[in-house]
Amino acid sequence: MPVARPVLALVHGWGMNARVFDALAAALADAFDVHALDLPGHGDRAPLPENTLAAWAGDLAHRMPPAAVVLGWSLGGQVAMRAALDHPDRIARLVLLTSTPRFVASADWPHGMAAADLDAFGAALLADPRGTLGRFLALQTRGAPDAKTLLHALRRVLTEAPEPASAALAAGLSILRDTDLRAEAKRIAQPTLVIHGALDTLTPAGAGDWLAAHLPQARALTLPRAGHAPHLSHTDAVVAGIRDFCHA
Numbered sequence: 001m002p003v004a005r006p007v008l009a010l011v012h013g014w015g016m017n018a019r020v021f022d023a024l025a026a027a028l029a030d031a032f033d034v035h036a037l038d039l040p041g042h043g044d045r046a047p048l049p050e051n052t053l054a055a056w057a058g059d060l061a062h063r064m065p066p067a068a069v070v071l072g073w074s075l076g077g078q079v080a081m082r083a084a085l086d087h088p089d090r091i092a093r094l095v096l097l098t099s100t101p102r103f104v105a106s107a108d109w110p111h112g113m114a115a116a117d118l119d120a121f122g123a124a125l126l127a128d129p130r131g132t133l134g135r136f137l138a139l140q141t142r143g144a145p146d147a148k149t150l151l152h153a154l155r156r157v158l159t160e161a162p163e164p165a166s167a168a169l170a171a172g173l174s175i176l177r178d179t180d181l182r183a184e185a186k187r188i189a190q191p192t193l194v195i196h197g198a199l200d201t202l203t204p205a206g207a208g209d210w211l212a213a214h215l216p217q218a219r220a221l222t223l224p225r226a227g228h229a230p231h232l233s234h235t236d237a238v239v240a241g242i243r244d245f246c247h248a
Helices: 018-028 053-061 075-086 115-127 129-141 147-159 166-178 182-187 205-214 235-246
Strands: 007-011 033-037 068-073 091-097 192-197 218-223
Touching: 007 018, 007 075, 018 033, 018 147, 018 235, 053 075, 068 075, 075 091, 075 166, 075 182, 091 235, 115 129, 115 166, 129 147, 129 166, 182 205, 192 205, 192 235, 205 218, 218 235
Parallel strands: 007 033, 007 068, 068 091, 091 192, 192 218
Antiparallel strands: none
C-alpha cells in the first residue's frame, strides 16, 4: 500500500490569505498533503465569535488531523506556537517562517516594531483599511533586493481573495501588540525549523535567532538575501529546508 503523505498546514500572516502560499504548496505537493488555511476572518472565512490568539490556535488545531506539520508565517507563526502549546497532540512539527515570540519592541526586546508604530497602524486601520494593508505590505518587502517584485506579488494575493474582515484585522493587530511567548517557549517540545531572512526589517533576524536558541528542539535556517517573505523570494531554498527537516 502507498505510504500516506504527512499533512502540512500553511498559516499566513496578518491581513493576508492562503493564496500567498500557492507557489510553496505546489512545490511541496509531491511530498506532503498540503493544506493552505485561511485564518478566521480572512479569505472566505468569517471571524470567530472570539478573535484571540488562543481561539485562533484552537481553530487551527481542530482543522487538522493529529500529528500534522504546521508552517506559520509571521503572525501565523505565533498562532502555530500557541497551538503547539495548547494542543500538542495535534502538531508533530513546526516550521516558523520569519516569525517571532514578541512582535513589539521593548526595553528587553530589541527585535520588534516600536509600539507607537503599531498603534498608529491600528488608528489608521479604522480610517483606511485598504491603505493600511498596503503600507503593511510595503514594510514586509523593505530591505529586500527584489522589493518591487515581492510587493507586486503580495498585492496580487490580496486582490485574489475577499478582503479580510475588519474585526479580524483589528484582532490580529491586538494579537501582535499583546503577545509575548518568550516565557513559554521552553515548553514547545515539537521539533521546529526556524526560517528567517537576514534582511527582514519587520521581524528582524534576531527574533529568529532567539527562537532557534530557546525552543528545545529547534534548528535554524537563515537566508542571507531574504526579507520577510522568503517563501516568495527564495521558494527553492525554503522548500529544500522543509523537505530536509521533515524527512530527516
